[in-house]
Amino acid sequence: xxxxxxxxxxxxxLVFIDCETFNLCLNSCHNLPWQVAMIKVTGxxxxxxxxxxxxxxxxxxxxxxxxxxTRYSEKAMEKKGVPPEEAFPTIQxxxxxxxxxxxxxxxxFDIYLIKDYYKHMGLDYRHLMHKIIDTNCLxxxxxxxxxxxxxQGLLTYQYKVVHQxxxxxxxxxxxxxxxxxxxxxxxxxxxxxxxxxxxNVKVWxxxxxxxxx
Amino acid sequence: MTYxxxxxxxxxxxxxxxxxKSHYSIGRSILTLNSPDDVKENGPDxxxxxxxxxxxxxxxxxxxxxxxxxxxxxxxxENNLQLIYGIRMTVCQDLTEKSDESRSNSCKYIVFAKTSExxxxxxxxxxxxAKDGFYYEPRADFDLLRKNWSDKDLSLCVPFYDSFIxxxxxxxxxxxxxxxxxxxxxxxxxxxxxxxxxxADAVDSFASTGNKRETVKTKSIYYKDKKDFKSYLTFRxxxxxxxxxxxxxxxxxxxxxxxxxxxxxxx
Numbered sequence: 332x333x334x335x336x337x338x339x340x341x342x343x344x345l346v347f348i349d350c351e352t353f354n355l356c357l358n359s360c361h362n363l364p365w366q367v368a369m370i371k372v373t374g375x376x377x378x379x380x381x382x383x384x385x386x387x388x389x390x391x392x393x394x395x396x397x398x399x400x401t402r403y404s405e406k407a408m409e410k411k412g413v414p415p416e417e418a419f420p421t422i423q424x425x426x427x428x429x430x431x432x433x434x435x436x437x438x439x440f441d442i443y444l445i446k447d448y449y450k451h452m453g454l455d456y457r458h459l460m461h462k463i464i465d466t467n468c469l470x471x472x473x474x475x476x477x478x479x480x481x482x483q484g485l486l487t488y489q490y491k492v493v494h495q496x497x498x499x500x501x502x503x504x505x506x507x508x509x510x511x512x513x514x515x516x517x518x519x520x521x522x523x524x525x526x527x528x529x530x531n532v533k534v535w536x537x538x539x540x541x542x543x544x
Numbered sequence: 545m546t547y548x549x550x551x552x553x554x555x556x557x558x559x560x561x562x563x564x565k566s567h568y569s570i571g572r573s574i575l576t577l578n579s580p581d582d583v584k585e586n587g588p589d590x591x592x593x594x595x596x597x598x599x600x601x602x603x604x605x606x607x608x609x610x611x612x613x614x615x616x617x618x619x620x621x622e623n624n625l626q627l628i629y630g631i632r633m634t635v636c637q638d639l640t641e642k643s644d645e646s647r648s649n650s651c652k653y654i655v656f657a658k659t660s661e662x663x664x665x666x667x668x669x670x671x672x673x674a675k676d677g678f679y680y681e682p683r684a685d686f687d688l689l690r691k692n693w694s695d696k697d698l699s700l701c702v703p704f705y706d707s708f709i710x711x712x713x714x715x716x717x718x719x720x721x722x723x724x725x726x727x728x729x730x731x732x733x734x735x736x737x738x739x740x741x742x743x744a745d746a747v748d749s750f751a752s753t754g755n756k757r758e759t760v761k762t763k764s765i766y767y768k769d770k771k772d773f774k775s776y777l778t779f780r781x782x783x784x785x786x787x788x789x790x791x792x793x794x795x796x797x798x799x800x801x802x803x804x805x806x807x808x809x810x811x
Contacts, residue, residue, distance in 0.1 A: 355791070
């Protein structure tokens with residue numbers, strides 16, 4: 332009866348994406364993604380992953396605290412960093428071809444960086460919006476007892492959750508959700524985009540049974 | 545006073561209507577209402593100066609209160625500009641009810657004055673909203689609007705952001721409109737925000753069902769050029785007691801709320 336639900340669909344491709352950035356500003360005038368990691372999942376299987384360190388031609392510098400939290404390494408950037416133009420075709424291919432784009436707080440943060448990245452490349456990002464699944468929104472929706480009704484549309488529902496006033500004591504960050512779901516993971520390495528994404532995949536595997544998408 | 549003519553005439557223009565806001569709407573715009581003579585090279589940009597330099601004969605100024613009116617009127621008149629002044633105000637179900645629920649179910653409307661009589665009516669509405677309806681901010685209700693309404697003198701518009709449609713679609717609040725005293729005009733904007741299309745679809749859907757409503761394309765303008773976004777963001781961060789590194793301002797991502805963007809779209 333529920334065979335139409337995404338949790339039973341083994342053919343759909345989900346691309347999980349996470350960006351590490353210089354700071355928390357939502358516009359490229361003051362912030363850029365220096366790491367973009369993606370994991371491609373079909374059904375329950377991870378079929379590919381990508382991890383780009385992106386070397387922007389910019390005067391922007393990562394702050395000390397942000398560098399510490401996100402484990403930014405100038406040496407790694409010098410060694411492995413690629414220009415944004417080199418990383419973009421793969422990112423675009425993956426996102427444009429995905430049936431769904433998944434991220435934790437992607438609607439509250441990453442989408443703005445992705446938007447400006449597309450803009451930097453002279454492209455429009457808006458076709459991605461209706462594919463987005465924000466696991467932070469889904470988690471908060473469950474915690475706030477806001478059930479998802481399919482007729483309202485997933486993106487609209489997620490924005491309703493985004494705009495819901497935060498309630499004291501209700502946590503839904505990735506590490507917290509992982510621990511709440513008793514997920515085994517190396518939590519000490521979080522804030523590396525790829526490590527975050529691996530946890531994000533596991534959190535999605537739990538959440539998808541609680542929301543009828 | 546003859547400075548306010550018919551808003552309806554202005555709304556018939558092709559293209560997108562620029563909606564200016566000045567620094568009199570505290571924390572919302574970095575544009576001033578200074579006369580072009582008072583604009584300094586590295587100083588803040590002025591709505592009046594922008595209009596004069598770009599041959600706009602009339603302009604809509606949408607403020608959060610009445611404070612900027614005198615300077616806008618004086619400098620518009622000196623520069624032969626037609627000012628159409630409106631207040632973007634919070635409208636709730638009952639302005640005497642001061643509760644969290646009442647706040648969450650309130651939304652924004654814009655009331656434009658079209659005539660001198662409209663100006664008097666607008667002042668009366670805003671004064672009561674600020675005195676009797678004040679709860680965190682001035683609030684009107686539909687009773688207040690209805691009692692002071694005259695289609696000849698005032699025009700009701702539904703802004704693109706924070707309207708009842710925005711609230712009902714993108715939040716869990718439920719704002720109920722009452723349009724039994726006038727027929728509002730619905731504004732449509734495109735500012736490259738990720739949810740713009742969701743609101744636009746909802747506005748189109750609402751406006752095209754039942755009593756068909758007029759929709760017009762508008763552009764809210766808070767700074768002159770795209771490059772000024774960083775200054776605008778800095779200003780917003782200062783007002784928010786936050787920083788550029790952590791602005792803590794929801795959806796503050798678009799550099800499209802500027803005159804340059806309007807100009808690009810309208811040649």
